[in-house]
Amino acid sequence: xxxxxxxxxxxxxxARPERERQIVDIAGRVFAEHGYAGTSLTxxxxxxxxxxxxxxxxxxxxxxxxxxxxxxxxxxxVEVIERTARLGLVGQQRVIVTLDQFYxxxxxxxxxxxxxxxxxxxxxxxxxxxxxxxxxRMHAVGVEGVRELLHLAGNDDPLxxxxxxxxxxxxxxxxxxxxxxxPGESRADMTARTIRLSGAVxxxxxxxxxxxxxxx
Amino acid sequence: xxxxxxxxxxxxxxARPERERQIVDIAGRVFAEHGYAGTSLTxxxxxxxxxxxxxxxxxxxxxxxxxxxxxxxxxxxVEVIERTARLGLVGQQRVIVTLDQFYxxxxxxxxxxxxxxxxxxxxxxxxxxxxxxxxxRMHAVGVEGVRELLHLAGNDDPLxxxxxxxxxxxxxxxxxxxxxxxPGESRADMTARTIRLSGAVxxxxxxxxxxxxxxx
DNA sequence: CCATGGTAACTTACCCAGAAGTCACTTACT
DNA sequence: AGTAAGTGACTTCTGGGTAAGTTACCATGG
Numbered sequence: 001x002x003x004x005x006x007x008x009x010x011x012x013x014x015a016r017p018e019r020e021r022q023i024v025d026i027a028g029r030v031f032a033e034h035g036y037a038g039t040s041l042t043x044x045x046x047x048x049x050x051x052x053x054x055x056x057x058x059x060x061x062x063x064x065x066x067x068x069x070x071x072x073x074x075x076x077x078v079e080v081i082e083r084t085a086r087l088g089l090v091g092q093q094r095v096i097v098t099l100d101q102f103y104x105x106x107x108x109x110x111x112x113x114x115x116x117x118x119x120x121x122x123x124x125x126x127x128x129x130x131x132x133x134x135x136x137r138m139h140a141v142g143v144e145g146v147r148e149l150l151h152l153a154g155n156d157d158p159l160x161x162x163x164x165x166x167x168x169x170x171x172x173x174x175x176x177x178x179x180x181x182x183p184g185e186s187r188a189d190m191t192a193r194t195i196r197l198s199g200a201v202x203x204x205x206x207x208x209x210x211x212x213x214x215x216x
Numbered sequence: 217x218x219x220x221x222x223x224x225x226x227x228x229x230x231a232r233p234e235r236e237r238q239i240v241d242i243a244g245r246v247f248a249e250h251g252y253a254g255t256s257l258t259x260x261x262x263x264x265x266x267x268x269x270x271x272x273x274x275x276x277x278x279x280x281x282x283x284x285x286x287x288x289x290x291x292x293x294v295e296v297i298e299r300t301a302r303l304g305l306v307g308q309q310r311v312i313v314t315l316d317q318f319y320x321x322x323x324x325x326x327x328x329x330x331x332x333x334x335x336x337x338x339x340x341x342x343x344x345x346x347x348x349x350x351x352x353r354m355h356a357v358g359v360e361g362v363r364e365l366l367h368l369a370g371n372d373d374p375l376x377x378x379x380x381x382x383x384x385x386x387x388x389x390x391x392x393x394x395x396x397x398x399p400g401e402s403r404a405d406m407t408a409r410t411i412r413l414s415g416a417v418x419x420x421x422x423x424x425x426x427x428x429x430x431x432x
Numbered sequence: 433c434c435a436t437g438g439t440a441a442c443t444t445a446c447c448c449a450g451a452a453g454t455c456a457c458t459t460a461c462t
Numbered sequence: 463a464g465t466a467a468g469t470g471a472c473t474t475c476t477g478g479g480t481a482a483g484t485t486a487c488c489a490t491g492g
Contacts, residue, residue, distance in 0.1 A: 226459025
């Protein structure tokens, strides 16, 4: 017969790396929904079906857990934007292809975007430095495209380029969040929508950009 | 001689309505900087030079205080966007004038925008309902302008209009936040910048829109 | 084929700082 | 004297973080 104690301690047969991935994925979802400041690790542990100390065992602190989520998000997002930039597309085509690639990257883990842009993330030097590193790389790619666009309009003001880059990033933000709020829409739906909206703003394109499976 | 007790209780000659306005203004700043979840009323009381119980006396709870800030922000923002819409401008002119009016409204209290868009605001029915009410009114005005623009491009898809409205709101968000992060720029600077950027995207305008003191 | 011990995966039960919220009280103005 | 403005000092509770222990798995030696 079993002991009188009904302790549920002991391994469940899940290896550390796999468990870490699972915790990061669930924590990312919760951070994205409530923000870093509004998230309690007790809630994360509950949703993951484990106990709080295991999180501390693996990640050291709440901030450490957030840092792991941020790394996951930052690596993916930077990779997408830098790879897309290397395609050498310009103007409208570049916008559409970049968004299409973002949708593809975010499809499995939409929380990454909101975690990366969480305004309540801890203001410690470590997190700030980590975020800045990714943000700078993304901003560099964005500002390069924007400067090109502004130059065509005869504008070389660096502050204008900075403001416009911020605006563009927020357009991405809006479309990604709109997508998260409309779970019925597939990635292909969103890309088609992006093309229609872009056409309404900039006018129609000369040639269709390469999207979807053509690049994945 | 004074008593041995150096109690600092007693009125300071500030009437309740004035004190309430002052508390809302300071709380708004703190909420905007750290988010609702990251803000402690002790810190707010400290910055206001009063004690915490006075806040509870006047606002009942942390949520009540946030609600007061939200009311302040919502009323102002809705008023601006609805009043501007009534001017009957269209397209590029409408965008520029609306932004110009937003800058003017936010100049004295820039925190209003961030409080209105705080992702960590309490998820209680009261706050949610209050925020939704303002958000719906603003969205309605925005979607009307966007639908018109899309209709000119031969697009009447309501989901497209919804997504594009979200994108536009976030462009506003980006420019307002950019402004908050660049305190050296005056409202006139920002409006001039808006006009340059709008021209680069849409092409130059036929006639100059009425901005600045012309409408205030 | 079984005991035995080492280790990795896990949990229960706790500590403690800080923040929400309250009570009884004090002071100043009219 | 009455009332509005205001506070010090509490209670309560949540949430980050920890100490110490429990259970399962897996290697070895008999």
